Amino acid sequence: MDKIKHKNHHKNNFEYVSGADYDNEQGWHELYRLIELQVNKTYPNQYDAKWLTWMTRLDQQPNGFSTGIRVEGILQCLLVAEWQYNMWINQRDCVIVGLLKKPGCDPHYVDLLLARCEHWALTQDCSSINIFTWDARKAYQRWCTSKGFELHQYCYTKEMK
Numbered sequence: 001m002d003k004i005k006h007k008n009h010h011k012n013n014f015e016y017v018s019g020a021d022y023d024n025e026q027g028w029h030e031l032y033r034l035i036e037l038q039v040n041k042t043y044p045n046q047y048d049a050k051w052l053t054w055m056t057r058l059d060q061q062p063n064g065f066s067t068g069i070r071v072e073g074i075l076q077c078l079l080v081a082e083w084q085y086n087m088w089i090n091q092r093d094c095v096i097v098g099l100l101k102k103p104g105c106d107p108h109y110v111d112l113l114l115a116r117c118e119h120w121a122l123t124q125d126c127s128s129i130n131i132f133t134w135d136a137r138k139a140y141q142r143w144c145t146s147k148g149f150e151l152h153q154y155c156y157t158k159e160m161k
Contacts, residue, residue, distance in 0.1 A: 013071070013072075014069050014070065014071045014076070014109070015069070015070050016067055016068070016069060016070075016116075017067075017068045017069070017070050017075070017078075018059050018066045018067060018068065019055060019056040019057065019058060019059045019066035019068070019078065019080055020056065020057065020059055020060055020066070021068075022056045022068075022075075022078075023053070023056045023057055027056070028052060028053065028056065030075055031052060031055075031056065031075070031078070031100065032049055032052060034075065034078075034100045034101075034102060035047060035049075035052065035100060037103065038100060038101075055080050055097065055098050058080055058081075058082055058097070059080075061082070063082050063083045063084070063124075064080075064081070064082045065080070065081045065082065065083075065094075065117065065120045065121075065124075066078065066079065066080045066081070067079055067113050067116045067117065067120075068113070069109045069112065069113065074102070075102065076101065076102050076105045076106065076109050077099070077100060077101040077102065077105050077109050077110050077113060078098070078099075078100045078101075078113075079096060079098070079099050079100075079110075079113040079114070079116075079117055080096070080097050080098035080099075081094055081095060081096045081097060081117050081120070081121070081129075082094070082095055082097060083095070083121065083124050083126050086127075091126075091127040091128075092124060092125055092126045092127065093126055093127060093128045093129070093130055094117065094120075094121035094124070094126040094128065094129040094130065095129075095130050095131075095132065096117065096129065096130070096131045096132075097132075099113075099131070111147075114147060117129065129149075130152075131144060131149060
């Protein structure tokens with residue numbers, strides 16, 4: 001998507017970016033720091049960065065999408081999604097595979113990213129948007145519900161290690 005400058009409700013200039021804008025050494029490290037902060041809250045010192053390049057390049061795939069917001073050169077949040085075929089019922093579903101945000105990120109920015117993702121999913125003929133998460137915090141569940149997401153599935157896990 002094109003980089004577009006906007007003004008938000010706080011009158012700060014921001015620009016939309018994509019994961020591809022971070023497909024370079026400096027961008028990779030900026031995303032790494034954001035992800036590491038997020039993952040370390042639940043799994044200290046266990047972040048595995050092998051998928052980070054895949055995430056930054058997902059929007060370059062026919063079924064991939066990413067959008068982010070940068071303010072004064074600093075990434076505030078980034079959403080990465082892809083559509084997948086739901087072969088059980090012959091439809092496409094959008095899956096948000098990553099939603100990163102800088103500590104203190106304006107919640108309005110995340111709302112803008114979700115709206116852009118929903119628009120993209122509709123243009124891709126998706127029937128639903130799904131967020132799969134390992135974050136079972138009650139606050140996260142309340143946030144998902146407040147954004148219009150309903151719990152539809154459970155994942156039962158048998159730990160092997």
